[in-house]
Amino acid sequence: MLANKVGIVTGGATGLGRAIAQVLAKNGASVVVVDLAEGPTGQTVDLLKKENPSGNHASFIGDVSNRAQVDQLRDFFKSQFNNAAPNFLVNNAGITRDATLLKMSEKQFDDVINVNLKAVWMLSQTFARLAVEAKTSQSIVNISSIVGKTGNFGQTNYAASKAGVIGLSKSAAKELAKHNIRVNAILPGFVHTDMVDKVPPKVLEGILKGVPMRRLGRPEELGNAVAFLCSDLSSFVTGAAIEVTGGLDM
Numbered sequence: 388m389l390a391n392k393v394g395i396v397t398g399g400a401t402g403l404g405r406a407i408a409q410v411l412a413k414n415g416a417s418v419v420v421v422d423l424a425e426g427p428t429g430q431t432v433d434l435l436k437k438e439n440p441s442g443n444h445a446s447f448i449g450d451v452s453n454r455a456q457v458d459q460l461r462d463f464f465k466s467q468f469n470n471a472a473p474n475f476l477v478n479n480a481g482i483t484r485d486a487t488l489l490k491m492s493e494k495q496f497d498d499v500i501n502v503n504l505k506a507v508w509m510l511s512q513t514f515a516r517l518a519v520e521a522k523t524s525q526s527i528v529n530i531s532s533i534v535g536k537t538g539n540f541g542q543t544n545y546a547a548s549k550a551g552v553i554g555l556s557k558s559a560a561k562e563l564a565k566h567n568i569r570v571n572a573i574l575p576g577f578v579h580t581d582m583v584d585k586v587p588p589k590v591l592e593g594i595l596k597g598v599p600m601r602r603l604g605r606p607e608e609l610g611n612a613v614a615f616l617c618s619d620l621s622s623f624v625t626g627a628a629i630e631v632t633g634g635l636d637m
Contacts, residue, residue: 388618390415393443394473395464397451397510398480400427402580403530403606407477409438410610411617417442419464419473421449421480443467451480451506461513472517472525475617478507479530481548485541496544503548504555511559515568524567528616529556531572533632549574553628560626569625571616576632578604599634 389411396411398404400422408418412435420435422428428446435444447463449456464473481503484495511527518525534542535549556572563570577583577594583603586594595601612631615621630636 388414388614388620389475392474392617393417393419393468393471394475394477394617395419395421395460395510395514396477396479397421397506399431400424401431402582403575403578403609404477404479405431405434406606407479407610407613409434410607410614411475411477412438412442412444414614414618415439415442416475416617417444417468419445419447419460419467421447421451421460423448423450451478451510452501454509457506457509457513460510461517464514465517472521472523473514474524475526475528476510476514477528477530477613477617478510478552480506481530483542483545485545487541488543491544499544499548500551503545504551507552508555511555511570515559515563515566518568519566525569526617526621527556527559527563527568527570528613529570529572530613531556531574531628533574533576533630533636536574536628536630537636556628557626564625569616569621571621571624571626572628573609573612573616574628574630574632575609576604576630576635578606578609578631580606597635598632599637602633604631604633 396408399408399420420431432446531552532549534546538546560570
């Protein structure tokens, strides 16, 4: 499905990002994994090499909310792939800094907006420019959240950032369609991760009551949705906000 395609997954060292990268590699893609932690990022690349030994997988350690480091990522990618533009970009990096509106600091708000929203804009702009210059098609997949649609207690910053990702994706899709660049958002619900493992059983039981399928999503299920959007199977899909939630918020 993704043979001979090359691209980038941010926040790919652990969790959902790692699962996304693994599914992409399993389907034939070469992936550059971007994250802050060198050890886990390298471990992800090792896993990708097992999934797809013929792929040209690599890691880049950097802060996606920092313009200079985004430019360094661009230069690294070009050097890794003979000045090619990425066929796909998966903006998955994200953070939380939870607090109620009345107690949240300006730094808590700004930190989340910078990583979850501004970085998506910077990366999309940077790598879409490469695709336009190369006159090649591209798929940008932005990982939002169902919280961007529903809101969530203690997450005014996170909800705002993820709602912004949806609006950014739809607007960019309109602007970039003429260049054969597709932009879509995915809105995950509750997915089984290490973080979810720490949720008390009674709390988790309450969460699952709101999910018609009565279970958590599997990380690879989110990865499958991303792989579809990165592939030519979705060649007429752009500006979509796809909910991968097990029916949450229907």
